[in-house]
Amino acid sequence: MAAAPSSDKDSAGSPDSRAARAGATGARRGSGRRRRTGLIRPSFAATLKALDGLAEMGAQVAVCVQDLDRGDVVLAGDDYVTLPIGGLGVVPLLVEVASQVELGTLDPLEIIDRPAPVEVGGVWQHLKAPALPVSDLAVLAASCGDAAATNALIERVGLDAVRARADRLGLSSTALLDVFRDRRGPDDAPRLALGSARELSALFASLVNAQAVSAAVSAQVAEWLTLGHDLSLVGSATGLDPFSHVEDAHGMLFLNKTGRDAGVRAEAGVLAGPRAGVAYTLIVCFDDLSIMHRLRAHDAFRTLGTELMEYIF
Incomplete structure (x- = not known):
C-alpha cells in the first residue's frame, strides 16, 4: 500500500434540496474558516498506518480523499486501481434513475413488481407489498442497499443505460456489472460492481457540487444517499443516528454508500463540517480467514472516519 497524503500546492428533485444546499454552504464556510484560522490539517498518519x-x-x-473547497486530493493510495465494490456500484444506477425521471421518460410513481427473491440483503423481501413505485425503490436501494429494490430498478432502466450513464459521467474504471444474486454461476458476472477510489x-464530489448531470439530478441522488443506514464503517466516527441524520445539531453534512461482499468492504461519501468538506472513498479487499x-479491515475504515472528523472540525 503506497498511500500518501497529497501536498497542498441527470421530477428528479429540487436543486435547492437540503443535501445540495448543505454541501455547498458547508464547503464555502469551511474554506473561509481555514483561511482565517490557519489551522494545521491532520496528516492522516493513523489511517496510513492502518492501511x-x-x-x-x-x-x-485503495483510498482517495478530496477536499471539496479546493478540489485537490489530500490523501491517495492506489486510487486508480479497479477493485470490487459490492453495493457501492448502485450509485451510477441512482444517477440514471434520477436522470430518466428528470427527462420524463420514467415516472417516479410507476409501480414495479418485486423481482425474483434474493436473500443477500434488504428489507423488501420481508415486506408484504408485492410492488412499489420507482421513487420508493430508489430510497430502499440508497438507504439500505436493498437487493430486490436494486434488481427491480436495474430491470426497469437496463444495465446498458446505466453503463452509458457511467461513461457520460467519466467513469472509465467504475461499472455496475450485474444484478444481485445469491449465487454466481459460470455464466454470470463474477462481481456485482467494480470501481476505483x-x-x-x-462522483460524490460532483453530486454535492450539483455537477452530476444537472443540479436537480445531483440534488435528488444526494438526498437519497443522505438516508443511508450503514454507519458502521467510516460513518461510525460521526456519532450520527444511523436512521435519522439529515439534520445535525452541529452543522455536519454526511451522505454515503457502502458496499459489501465476501472479503470486500467499500465506502464512498461526503463529510462536511464548519471547517472543511471532503469526498472520500476507501476500498479494502482482504482474505476473510x-x-x-474482518475486524482489522473494519478498524481501518473507522480510523479514516476519525481523521476525517478531525479534518472537517
Whole structure:
C-alpha cells in the first residue's frame, strides 16, 4: 500500500434540496474558516498506518480523499486501481434513475413488481407489498442497499443505460456489472460492481457540487444517499443516528454508500463540517480467514472516519 497524503500546492428533485444546499454552504464556510484560522490539517498518519498494516497482510487497499473547497486530493493510495465494490456500484444506477425521471421518460410513481427473491440483503423481501413505485425503490436501494429494490430498478432502466450513464459521467474504471444474486454461476458476472477510489470520490464530489448531470439530478441522488443506514464503517466516527441524520445539531453534512461482499468492504461519501468538506472513498479487499481479519479491515475504515472528523472540525 503506497498511500500518501497529497501536498497542498441527470421530477428528479429540487436543486435547492437540503443535501445540495448543505454541501455547498458547508464547503464555502469551511474554506473561509481555514483561511482565517490557519489551522494545521491532520496528516492522516493513523489511517496510513492502518492501511499499510492491511497491505502487509495481503489485502488490496485503495483510498482517495478530496477536499471539496479546493478540489485537490489530500490523501491517495492506489486510487486508480479497479477493485470490487459490492453495493457501492448502485450509485451510477441512482444517477440514471434520477436522470430518466428528470427527462420524463420514467415516472417516479410507476409501480414495479418485486423481482425474483434474493436473500443477500434488504428489507423488501420481508415486506408484504408485492410492488412499489420507482421513487420508493430508489430510497430502499440508497438507504439500505436493498437487493430486490436494486434488481427491480436495474430491470426497469437496463444495465446498458446505466453503463452509458457511467461513461457520460467519466467513469472509465467504475461499472455496475450485474444484478444481485445469491449465487454466481459460470455464466454470470463474477462481481456485482467494480470501481476505483479516485472515480468514486470524484462522483460524490460532483453530486454535492450539483455537477452530476444537472443540479436537480445531483440534488435528488444526494438526498437519497443522505438516508443511508450503514454507519458502521467510516460513518461510525460521526456519532450520527444511523436512521435519522439529515439534520445535525452541529452543522455536519454526511451522505454515503457502502458496499459489501465476501472479503470486500467499500465506502464512498461526503463529510462536511464548519471547517472543511471532503469526498472520500476507501476500498479494502482482504482474505476473510477469521473474524480478526474482518475486524482489522473494519478498524481501518473507522480510523479514516476519525481523521476525517478531525479534518472537517
